[in-house]
Amino acid sequence: MSIWDILRKFGIIIIAVMALLLSRMGIGYLTILVAIGILTPIICGSKKDAIFTGILYATISYILSYPAGLFLINYMPEEYIPITVSSSTVATNLFIGWLVPVLVSIMICGLASFIGNLLADFINNKTAERNDDEHYFEASDELNQIDTDNLNKKEKRNLLYLTPIQKAKNRNKENNE
Numbered sequence: 001m002s003i004w005d006i007l008r009k010f011g012i013i014i015i016a017v018m019a020l021l022l023s024r025m026g027i028g029y030l031t032i033l034v035a036i037g038i039l040t041p042i043i044c045g046s047k048k049d050a051i052f053t054g055i056l057y058a059t060i061s062y063i064l065s066y067p068a069g070l071f072l073i074n075y076m077p078e079e080y081i082p083i084t085v086s087s088s089t090v091a092t093n094l095f096i097g098w099l100v101p102v103l104v105s106i107m108i109c110g111l112a113s114f115i116g117n118l119l120a121d122f123i124n125n126k127t128a129e130r131n132d133d134e135h136y137f138e139a140s141d142e143l144n145q146i147d148t149d150n151l152n153k154k155e156k157r158n159l160l161y162l163t164p165i166q167k168a169k170n171r172n173k174e175n176n177e
Helices: 003-009 011-024 029-044 047-075 087-132 153-160 164-176
Strands: none
Touching: 011 029, 011 047, 029 047, 029 087, 047 087
16 A cells, blocks of 8 residues: 555545644645645545545634633633523534634635646646557557568568568558569
């Protein structure tokens, strides 16, 4: 199993974790989403994987950054203002707080994945063209048989270096004569 097979199988998780590490290094959120959208189709092979990777990245980064918002309590005024909050309101607010970055990641990764898919197709076509440059011809034994008994060594050596097209031209000349 090659490294590319492993990347294709676990590509979504690996790319999401790498994106989290890059975001912790200071690279912007939108830049990472565009990079996910472009690179994931090249590595994994589909636009759908890019969108899932963006959703996973947005979800994990939301989960990791939510507790950091709780530190804002230190900056709140010391006077207590009673606010009645139900658990359904908190759940709805948390869901909307998760939904916004996920929708943004779906849009950005979806648009960038079109570019990534075009690049992946371009790369695959280039490698396919390299393989198509080699041509193989099959010829029956009857056409390739030349009477070598009556030829001298120099003529036999020249026959070895002829291409199949040159051999066919020579046969046509002999048949026409």
